[in-house]
Amino acid sequence: MSNDQQELKTIELHELQPILSRTFGDRLIVVRYTTENLLQPGENYGSTIFSVHAVIKRNDEAEEEDLYLIAKMPPPTEFQRQIFDTPFTFKKEIFMYEDIVPYYQKLEEEMGLKENEVFDILPKYYKSRLSLSPNVEFDDNAVILMENLRARGYYNSNRATGCDLEHSRVAIRALARFHALGMATKYKRPEYFEVLKERSKCVEIKTEDFEHFREDMLKRIAEDPELSVYVDRCDTAIRDSFKYGFWTMTPDEPWSTIIHADFWVNNIMFHRDENDHVDDIKFVDFQNYLFFSPMRELVFFLFSSTEVVSSEDHIEELIDLYHETFIAVLNRMGCNTEPFTREKFDAKLLTDARLESMHLFFMLKILTLNVQETELKHDNMKDFMMTYQGNQLFIQRLRTVIFYFIKHNWM
Template sequence: MAENNIHEAPAWLTEDYVEKELCRYFGDDSLKLKKLGIVPATAKGDNYASVMTRIHVDYSSKDSKVLQTATFLVKTTFADKDPAANLLADYGVYTREMDIYEQILPHLGKMVRDELKDSRKLFAATVNVDRERDSILFEDLSLEQYKVACRLKKLDLEHTHLVLEKLATFHAVGAVLAERKPGIFDKNYDRGFFNKHVRGYEPIYKNLLQALSRSLELNKDLKERYQGKIDRLVGSIMDYGERSAAVNPGDFLALAHGDLWTTNVMFQYDGQGHPTNAILIDFQFSVWNSPAIDLHYFFSTSIQDNLRWKHQPELVQFYYYKLVESLKKLKYSRPIPNLFDFQLQFQARAFYAVFSSLIFEPCMLYTGKEEASIAQGLSPSESGIRFRDSVYSADHIKEKMVFTLPFLDQFGLLDEL
């Protein structure tokens, strides 16, 4: 990624604004901001759906003569002229995430602490939700030594088990919250990457699949076996995707994270380097759906290949028993599927693994020099085509497709469904 490909901080993020929000957060009107430092928290391409800015503050108050320091993160939308802004707005992602941080996560966090007796954090604390500016200000967890694992190396079994444990907790408390507060997820929680309302991502999916097809020209065996299937998939990706995300009678449903991959999880470690906690971040695509969509997405994008190719059923089993344990502690009264039925539910959502593996994962693992953005996925320009081709021409992606395509094909997921 080019080093100068960074998003500028929003113009409204001024000293006056930050001082006002800090006074509100700390409940101290005497607080005075002495210094404000603003730096980008992510480069372009590190996050395809938002802009992250880190702010460093020095402040004082009447109760403390010593200068205090703190760091926070500000999450904002793209500029109005960015092609991503309109696309993401159609999916309701900004309103939804503000709702989640303001209205949902406080309930879920309390249930985890009080009823599951787990004192570990599950989310970052919210400082302020600003709906006028479509922004969220929250604590910077890097100060507690939380960090993101390497998206290229992916997660080993120890990290994977911890994420599945925390994901099971998240799904359980979301399901119980819906039971206790009927209708809480009825509005704006039905627009994931595939849904019945909007197809804004369709040209991106098609453009990237076409780039994948072009890349197969360089491998005679893969071309003969899979290029025709990928070409047919271009015209069917949205129909199959919507079918895989449809809610079926009898399904166990919960609040799914919707975008669970390596960089949307942060880990805390002990002195020996073992992960002791994992928190979930970035809830823009959270939806009321089957937990299986999170599992497929996570397995396809974030765990080491050996775990994915050889151990998926037992990882689903590990997750399932953690889910059931939490649901029982929370006294969930609706039917809990047995493991056999839950594995069937996982299989019924299997097409989610196709778009995750063939479209999203290559972009997530991108290390090339072209600008990586939603705009580049949409654009018919030479630059857009060059970016998409470079995604699939990378050696590590070409090597991965040798295993990914047969893995998906053995389940019939590349045939007409």
Template sequence: MPEEKSHSVPVWLTKDFIQEKLRVYFKDDSLKLEKLGINPAIGNGENYASVMTRINVEYTTKDSKSKKLTTNFLVKTTFAEKDPAAHVLINYGVYTREMDMYQRIIPKLAELVKTEIRDPRKLFAGTVNVDRKTNSIIFEDLSLEHYMVASRLKKLDLEHTHLVLEKLASFHAAGAVLVEREPGIVKENYDRGFYNRHIRGYEPIMTNLLRALSRSLNLDEELRQRYKAKIDRLVDRVMVYGERSTTNNPGDFLTLAHGDLWTTNVMFQYDGQGHPINVTFIDFQFCVWNSPAIDLHYFFSTSIHDNLYLENQLELIQFYYYKLVNALKKLKYSGHVPSLFDFQLQFRMRAFYAVFASLIFEPLMLYNGKEEASLEQIISEKASGQRFKDDIYQQECVRKKLHLTLPFLEQWGLLDEM
């Protein structure tokens, strides 16, 4: 596993701070926080855009009669301003956007799914507190209900994939209907995904990783001869092609897309036989008003078994599409619903999203080496940063996958000039 960075605890994350928030959440001014435990919630390499902390609280109330009550919550905070990653991310509005999602949007989406789609299963973690002064969010710890994150290394089989697509269709349908009923609710700050027309803060990340991919191809003569020149040309065009792939066109079905949908951002609940019975979505920093196709490309390219990714995309889109149409009908959506044929075309028009997701982000997501995994390392030109980037593409699993991914993308025409 990657070496762990020391977990930095924010100075404001104190007993007094948590006690104040819990008194509001539980609507009980008698609540007294007796003990606060603080631990990292995720490992190195599993999140590149924030700090996740699990807090264990012991508290009493007047009704508990001095009996200590215990529970856990998760606290999500931004990187410190001195971290180079913060300067990349802050201009995308990711921190304020996620706070807005948990404070205003997610409760409304959850209510639509529960009452109108009539799916009682949890779709998101409940919001405990959003604090804009500290740029922090406190929400339910879903592990208490036996939810768990799937392995980013093993990825998802068909059973898990179908469940994600079913719930994703509900999420997308609810997002489209919410905006139809409340025009302007996502007007501010929901137009800046990884690719957009406003900022190119991710450009050094994209280009540095593509250059590392190009260097890795020198270690494989077959791949070098066939693909190195194409990858080298892509370095200078990755942002243009990416922006083109996320440009909304007249007639497109648009909704609130998750924007960063991969294994670490979904949590599964299982029955006694080990079958997944529900999935919830987490991490809403890159939610964006766009085509649902970007979520599908990103998810397929990073999170499902190779045979599903390479052989079953059309039928997975069909599965998702019928779930989406059914959810939109239950919500009485009055906008234009594309035919399956038109939706497949919309998916095809966003296909470059699969290039950056599979060649740039997926190898990073699969990283399991010894180097420190961080955005700072990707941006850095120091020796440690170069080692990390080269190590990403020299992993055996990544080198094997390139023999599948590169021909697949090339057959779609996605590595040629566009």
């Protein structure tokens, strides 16, 4: 890796008041603010994330208020910026906050939902910018500001074990609704959906890097005494993933919508009520959303981010819940559901599970990584990602997924 790619840039949040004034008005005063790195390397790859504590006054006479924010800024290395095409993905994420979800909410209101019933899946958005200079399209001062959900008691599930059944049910309902609202937009507002398709393109992918991952993955499977008997079937599924499953592929109709495309535990936040029941969910990190098959995302979430994956009954329950919710939302939005019968759904699920295998296997290796115990740093990220073989927890999770896929003829 070149020295330019390894060089660490210093990312800092400057000029907070102008961007906050777009939410609070020109009389706003930012008295002071502090920032702190929120995540370690290995927790987030595509950006720098700061927690921000700002003290503001609405005007000269107002009392001081505390404002707790998240500032999402460009990553510190050129390698990360190239992998994620940071200017492109920042613009994508801004479009999700400013256009896509508000459009879904407007569509629901047109179908009779009240303001407090629409799909409220995003943290509060405090605007964004791509540069501090009017003559520069994108630079290190690009930032997306949103509320710090943790300040209101939101939390993530454990990344190593995944969501329990209660949290998985909440996530599945929200995911099915998100997918169905994209479908409803496609059928009811096809001209706008064409805009969404254009804005949901995948970043350019260098397949040669994935070939290295494929070889490493098959080697690990072949060396494991419990998995080695399935290495040929895994090899075929992974090769199909390469040939037909990359995110640049156009999805088959009618199974196309807008998907989050990075829907795992770190990007899902939950809230509990006073009785300790999960009463809300938010999605974060929309830099990778795609025009793609919703079945791919369903498989990815179930087998990367739920601890109930070891219970076949619970997996079947969640698949049932997804389909029921998906159909219910389409019905409420006045869409024809005949193309999405359970028989057709199951057939698509079988095909898409196979195509999702490589992405899922690779992500299992990453999300089981213990960032406290590894030498992963920003300046060695590429070398680390190319050589890391996974730990014992990764092998355990991989076994569970492969056993399920084999049993259900998904590979």
